[in-house]
Amino acid sequence: MKKISAYSFKFKFYVLFLTLLNFGFTAISQTSELSVEKIMQDPNWMGNFPSNVKWSADSETIYFNYNPEKNNNDSLYKIELSNTSKISKVSLEEEQNLSPRYGDFNNDRSRKIFSENGNLKLYNIKTGKTTELLDLSQSIQNPVFLADEDKISFTVGENAFVYNRKAGSIKQLTNIESGKAKDRKEKEISEKDAWVRDENLELLQVVNQRKTEEDNTEAYREATAEEEIFTFYLEDRNISSLQVSPNANFATFKLISRERGESTNVPDYVDESGYTANLPARSKVGENETKVELAIYNFEKDTVYTLKTSELPGITDLPDYVKDYPDKEWEETEREVVPTTVYFSDNGEHAVVNIRSKDNKDRWIAKINLETGELNTLDRQRDEAWIAGPGIGYTFYGGEEMGWLPDNKHIYFKSEETGYSHLYLLDVTSGKKKALTQGDFEVFDPKLSNNKKHWFLTTSEVGPGERHFYKMPVMGGKMEKLTQMEGNNDVYLSPDEKNMAILHSYSNKPWELYLKKTKANAEANQLTEGQSEAFSNYAWRxxxxxxxxxxxxxxxxxxxxxxxxxxxxxxxxxxxxxxxxxxxxxxxxxxxxxxxxxxxxxxxxxxxxxxxxxxxxxxxxxxxxxxxxxxxxxxxxxxxxxxxxxxxxxxxxxxxxxxxxxxxxxxxxxxxxxxxxxxxxxxxxxxxxxxxxxxxxxxxxxxxxxxxxxxxxxxxxxxxxxxxxxxxxxxxxxxxxxxxxxxxxxxxxxxxxxxxxxxxxxxxxxxxxxxxxxxxxxxxxxxxxxxxxxxxxxxxx
Structure with missing residues (x-):
């Protein structure tokens, strides 16, 4: 900073001396109990605060990460509803036997299918026991209950399978392979190489005889072979998001072609090796040549076709900013798009897809004709800036809050159509859209109740500086506010929806865990008290x-x-x-x-x-x-x-x-x-x-x-x-x-x-x-x- 000469220092000291005399030494009072060293030390000094809350499958126990022992990392702790005053550390054995955090429930939520260490497993909610169903030579991923709950779809590598629990059988649904189709025809060779081959066959009788037998065998196989099994080749593309429709008639998947831009390296001068190591890092803006297509695998027709996006309304629209470049010619061409996620109705008869333009100025929600790959646009949101907002998601990565009601007729989704992110219903048969929430506030994390008659959702309706949890009829109506504590209420509903575990905090109070009945007038009881004495002794503003x-x-x-x-x-x-x-x-x-x-x-x-x-x-x-x-x-x-x-x-x-x-x-x-x-x-x-x-x-x-x-x-x-x-x-x-x-x-x-x-x-x-x-x-x-x-x-x- 600025250098201070000896003369300047003496002058400033003289001014300071006069100031202290005139104002009664008030500057001396400018001190604090706090210091940079104190507040920037390991955050453990502040205390011990809960995080990562989850419920037991029977709704009787709350689990959360906690660290009262001040170890390097948090451990799993629990509070049982039968004795909410006791916080216990969870044993490793109990932790290993907990209901898996990820997986798919059946309709009545009595069972959960999941993959662990590449094996297919079934968790029984009532008994708390896990049964291993399949242990294959390859890793099983993404298991899901189909409409017929005796059948479970899953993926292994690049293909989808169905496991029939009742029959104990496995059926491969897709036949997808990496690379290109193998050409059985003889490769063209140069005139020189052909001469060498023919000369060799003429000179060596045994080699010639074997070549003749091989050609005859191949000709016989082609003449007598049944129709070749359909195989879809990925060529130079990767596959992702492979999923099977609930009725097991179709599968959808993304085909991703990547031309990676030039990455930048970040030198690490203090690598443990003692040498400078280059850390791989991202490319710069503008280098995004990823192409994403959505493919539909029709099992009955044994074929694959890709989604047809050329007819999306406004697909050739130019952005408004082009007017700032009058000397440049702008061509109205079909913009590249990214399909993010396909959502099947529960019966598997309908599917909708969320599609975004790569320039991120359009978001289309469209119904898919699964027989042809054609699209019927249900909703288009255009933003001359960029499409975003809570629950609306991001290009390529998805993340939108969207799905079907159990009537197999209505979809729900989020939109900033009014300027705020709100929840909508849309009838896919009539195209009629309805706003379920409205106002100058935003909606977060809407979820259907177990009986599908209500929504549970968080909003900022009270004010942008607060978050509260609500219940609302499934077709819209009055929202019932279920939380009352001022600040933020991060709610975790018990599986039976009778209780709420709430992580709550206020401006000057870190997160603590509370328990409350899922009723508006019920009292929230604090379960943890994590502030250290050193932290709580200061009067935080x-x-x-x-x-x-x-x-x-x-x-x-x-x-x-x-x-x-x-x-x-x-x-x-x-x-x-x-x-x-x-x-x-x-x-x-x-x-x-x-x-x-x-x-x-x-x-x-x-x-x-x-x-x-x-x-x-x-x-x-x-x-x-x-x-x-x-x-x-x-x-x-x-x-x-x-x-x-x-x-x-x-x-x-x-x-x-x-x-x-x-x-x-x-x-x-x-x-x-x-x-x-x-x-x-x-x-x-x-x-x-x-x-x-x-x-x-x-x-x-x-x-x-x-x-x-x-x-x-x-x-x-x-x-x-x-x-x-x-x-x-x-x-x-x-x-x-x-x-x-x-x-x-x-x-x-x-x-x-x-x-x-x-x-x-x-x-x-x-x-x-x-x-x-x-x-x-x-x-x-x-x-x-x-x-x-x-x-x-x-x-x-």
């Missing part, structure tokens, strides 16, 4: 949730930490959360718990801290989510600047004493703030930051900025490296050297640019053993010690 008006009139949510009047130093720190699409202004325990504790420390020392859910953040609907489209560092940065103006106008902050910091996306915004808003931010700490979006990954970046070759304007105005000449304040850059997400190369390139520009007031801290998310307490401590020193030196002079 509940940050104030506020809104301020942005320059475009939008109301921006934020967390505000205000110091006591007697220690207030009129300096402010702006924290920028990472991930872009993430919410941190809420009433529950933050995933940024280290930063939360650091903000308490800063507030103790007199700083005012603001933590903003800027444009692009999760939790506020489609328009907020897409507010950064084609310009990262636009509204997401101006929201930070407007937040500072709010602090200056309403909380007495000196505009010359404002700092900013954040990691990942927060580091990117910090750089954009230091380079483009130098009059606002006097100091900044950019941690593991993206410096050039053309060097980040494809899946995330192409949604927001399109592709560099197609939309260079978006990349040029969104990448900090282009604006480095604007740096005026004090900048700390911190980065892990083995970061395989945001590569260390990003800050190396930026540092060279700063050197070439002759910038002086910046420094870099590097962490040789850290990936994107730091894990070593020593690294966290060093990083945040530097951040605190930066703000103290730059903002309090």
């Amino acid at each position: 509940v940050p104030e949730l506020i809104e301020f008006e942005a320059e475009d009139g939008a109301m921006v949510p934020a967390r505000l930490y205000k110091p006591e009047a007697d220690v207030k130093n009129n300096a402010a720190v702006v924290f920028v959360h990472g991930a872009g699409y993430l919410q941190n202004v809420h009433k529950w325990w933050s995933s940024y718990f280290r930063e939360y504790m650091f903000h308490n420390l800063l507030t103790d020392l007199g700083y005012t801290v603001i933590d903003i859910d800027y444009r692009g953040s999760a939790g506020y609907g489609r328009d907020w989510r897409t507010g950064i489209y084609r310009h990262m560092g636009g509204k997401d940065l101006s929201d930070q600047v407007d937040g500072v103006e709010y602090l200056v106008e309403n909380h007495g902050i000196n505009p010359e004493k404002v700092g900013i910091y954040g990691g990942s996306y927060g580091g990117f915004i910090t750089l954009m703030g230091m380079f483009n808003e130098a009059e606002t931010f006097k100091a900044g700490a950019a941690l593991r930051s993206v410096t050039d979006w053309a060097h980040y990954n494809h899946g995330y970046t192409s949604n927001i900025l399109n592709e560099p070759a197609a939309d260079p304007i978006a990349y040029r105005r969104s990448s900090p490296i282009y604006f480095a000449e604007g740096l005026e304040g004090d900048l700390l850059i911190a980065h892990g050297m083995v970061d395989v997400n945001v590569h260390f190369q990003d800050v190396v390139r930026l540092s060279q640019r700063l050197i070439e520009l002759g910038k002086e007031d910046w420094e870099m801290a590097i962490y040789p053993v850290e990936d994107h998310g730091f894990v070593e307490p020593s690294s966290w401590t060093d990083e945040y010690r530097r951040i605190l020193e930066l703000f103290n030196e730059s903002l309090l002079d």
Whole structure:
């Protein structure tokens, strides 16, 4: 940072001495029970908190990960409903005999089929016993009960099979092989090689005789052979998502062709070998040549055909941004699409598929004609930014919340049609669509009740900063709120749906486990109390949730930490959360718990801290989510600047004493703030930051900025490296050297640019053993010690 001469030091000491005399030594009170070393140590110091909750199959026991012994890793513990005051560690034998977490239930949920160590097994819910059904030479995967529950489909390698429990027989349904069909015809050979062969046959009688017999045998086999068994060859493609229809008449699978882009290597300078090792890492944005087709295997016709997507409505539509490139010719061609998942009705007679365009601006839900592969579009969602939102999923990877009602007539799915992610029903016979939820809030994780008469779902209806659990009639209607505790309620229903295990937290209280009857007016009883004495002895703040008006009139949510009047130093720190699409202004325990504790420390020392859910953040609907489209560092940065103006106008902050910091996306915004808003931010700490979006990954970046070759304007105005000449304040850059997400190369390139520009007031801290998310307490401590020193030196002079 800035060098301080001996004369400057003496002058500052004299000013400080006069200030202390005039204000009664108030600066001495700017201390804290907290320290960087304390809050950045191993998180075990905070206590022991439950996670990874699951129920026993008989609904009598709650299992969860816990660590009261402060071991290196959590272990499995349990609480039995018969004695909820007792927490017991689960023995290895009991753990091995638990109901498997993954697998497929039969209709009445009395049995669960699953694969373990490659073998097919059946778990009896009533008896708690597991029976091994099949042990084959190859690994069995993806077992599912068919409509006839005596039959179980599964995959082995590249093929699907059916096991008939009653008959004890196995039937192979598909005949899929890698590579290309073998050509039985004699290969063409050169004239020279033909002469050599013929000469050899003429000279050697035995060889000639064997060749003649071989040709005669092959000719006889071809003349007498029955119709050849159909085989589908993958050629140069891979297969994934192979599944059999419930009536065992069809199978669907994806055919994936990959042309991998050039990957980047991340050097590991502290590899255990003592040599520099290259860690394989992702390719850069724009290098995505993966092609995905959906194939249908018709067992009756013994053939395979692929899905026909050329008639999807709007398949040739061009994006709106092409208008910014009037000199370029844009051809309306059929866009590439990615089918994510096929959903069969329970009787297997109908199937729908979720399809997304590779530019991620369209999502189609279509009914499949299983006999032909033709599509009937049921719903199209178009977004000129990009399709996303809770439960809507992502290109190629799927993840959408979607399925069938048991009437084999209605499908349910999520859509942002109204601007918020809501739950819909659609009648596939009439095409009629119905919104089951509506309003300026979002819906999460809808699931059908066991009797299929109700939905259980989580929403933000109370407010974007809270999550509550509801019950609603299957065809829509009034939602009954089943949780009451303020904050976040992460609910795990018991298998019989009579009880709820709830992981609950509040702004200043980490997650604890509660038990509540599945009724609105029932009381929630706390089962765990994990805070350590050292952690609970400090009075952790509940940050104030506020809104301020942005320059475009939008109301921006934020967390505000205000110091006591007697220690207030009129300096402010702006924290920028990472991930872009993430919410941190809420009433529950933050995933940024280290930063939360650091903000308490800063507030103790007199700083005012603001933590903003800027444009692009999760939790506020489609328009907020897409507010950064084609310009990262636009509204997401101006929201930070407007937040500072709010602090200056309403909380007495000196505009010359404002700092900013954040990691990942927060580091990117910090750089954009230091380079483009130098009059606002006097100091900044950019941690593991993206410096050039053309060097980040494809899946995330192409949604927001399109592709560099197609939309260079978006990349040029969104990448900090282009604006480095604007740096005026004090900048700390911190980065892990083995970061395989945001590569260390990003800050190396930026540092060279700063050197070439002759910038002086910046420094870099590097962490040789850290990936994107730091894990070593020593690294966290060093990083945040530097951040605190930066703000103290730059903002309090």
